[in-house]
Amino acid sequence: MTTGVPAVKRLKVAIVIPTYNERENLPVLITELRALGIEGLGFVIVDDGSPDGTGELADELASEYDGVFDVIHRERKQGLGRSYIAGFTRALELGAEKIVQMDADLSHPPAEVPEMLALLEEADVVTGSRYVRGGGVDPSWSFLRRQISFWGGVGIRMVLGLNVRDATSGFKAFRRSALVTIGLDGLKLSGYGFQPEVAYRAQKAGLSTVEHPFVFMDRTAGKSKMSFGIALEALYRLLLIRLRG
Numbered sequence: 001m002t003t004g005v006p007a008v009k010r011l012k013v014a015i016v017i018p019t020y021n022e023r024e025n026l027p028v029l030i031t032e033l034r035a036l037g038i039e040g041l042g043f044v045i046v047d048d049g050s051p052d053g054t055g056e057l058a059d060e061l062a063s064e065y066d067g068v069f070d071v072i073h074r075e076r077k078q079g080l081g082r083s084y085i086a087g088f089t090r091a092l093e094l095g096a097e098k099i100v101q102m103d104a105d106l107s108h109p110p111a112e113v114p115e116m117l118a119l120l121e122e123a124d125v126v127t128g129s130r131y132v133r134g135g136g137v138d139p140s141w142s143f144l145r146r147q148i149s150f151w152g153g154v155g156i157r158m159v160l161g162l163n164v165r166d167a168t169s170g171f172k173a174f175r176r177s178a179l180v181t182i183g184l185d186g187l188k189l190s191g192y193g194f195q196p197e198v199a200y201r202a203q204k205a206g207l208s209t210v211e212h213p214f215v216f217m218d219r220t221a222g223k224s225k226m227s228f229g230i231a232l233e234a235l236y237r238l239l240l241i242r243l244r245g
C-alpha cells in the first residue's frame with residue numbers, strides 16, 4: 001500500500017535562477033519550465049532580498065511544487081556572480097546531475113532547455129549563444145545597441161582568448177563534473193564579468209563547450225539594471241584575470 005507516501009524527490013536537473021525584483025516574471029518562467037516535462041526537474045532560486053517580495057513568492061511556488069524546489073534568501077543585493085555561486089553550490093549539494101543557469105526575466109527561452117540538456121551528452125558545457133547561426137537578439141534592439149553588445153563581446157573574447165562566440169551569455173547548461181572542475185571557490189568576479197570568467201575557467205581546464213543558438217528577448221516586465229560603466233569595469237577586471245592566469 002503506497003497511498004499517502006510522498007513521492008521520492010529525485011533531483012536530476014537543477015535550474016538555478018538568481019532573482020532581484022522579478023515578481024511578475026518568476027511564476028511565468030517556472031510554469032513554462034514545468035510544462036516541458038523534464039524528468040527529475042528541480043529549482044534553486046537565489047533571491048537577494050527583493051523589495052518587491054520575489055523571495056516570498058518563490059517560497060509559495062516551492063510549497064506548491066512536488067519535487068526539489070529550494071529558495072536561498074540572502075539579506076541584501078550581492079550581485080549576480082555571488083548568487084550563482086551560492087545556487088550552483090546548493091544544486092551540487094542536492095545531487096543534481098545537470099545544472100542550468102538562466103535569468104528570471106524570460107530573456108532566455110525555456111523552450112531551448114531540453115535541447116541544451118540533450119547536448120550535455122556530447123559536451124561538458126552548453127552555452128546558449130546569440131552569435132552562432134540561428135541565434136540573435138531582440139528585433140527591437142537599435143543598430144547602436146547591437147554594435148555595442150557584439151563588439152563588447154568581441155573585446156572580451158580577445159582579452160581572454162576565448163573560443164566561445166558568446167562570451168557573456170548567462171544561459172548555460174553544465175554537467176555536474178564541469179562545475180566541480182571549474183571550481184566555484186576560485187571565481188573572482190561578481191558582476192558582468194562573471195559569465196566570461198566562467199567560460200575562461202572552463203576553457204582553461206580543458207572542458208568541452210558547444211554553443212546552442214537562441215534569440216535573446218528583452219525583459220518586458222521589471223526594470224533594466226545594465227549600464228556601460230558595469231561593462232567597462234568588467235573588461236578591466238577580466239584583463240587582470242588573464243594577465244595573472
Ligand SMILES: Nc1nc2c(ncn2[C@@H]2O[C@H](COP(=O)(O)OP(=O)(O)OP(=O)(O)O)[C@@H](O)[C@H]2O)c(=O)[nH]1
Nearest residue numbers: 018019020046048078079080083103104224225226
Ligand atoms: N540574486 C540576485 N539576482 C540578481 C542580481 N542582479 C540581477 N539579478 C537577476 O539576474 C538575472 C539577470 O539580471 P538582469 O537584470 O536581467 O540583467 P541583464 O539581462 O543584463 O539586464 P536587463 O534585463 O536589461 O535588466 C535576473 O534574473 C535578475 O533578477 C543580484 O544582485 N542578486
Ligand SMILES: [Mg+2]
Nearest residue numbers: 103105107219
Ligand atoms: Mg535581463
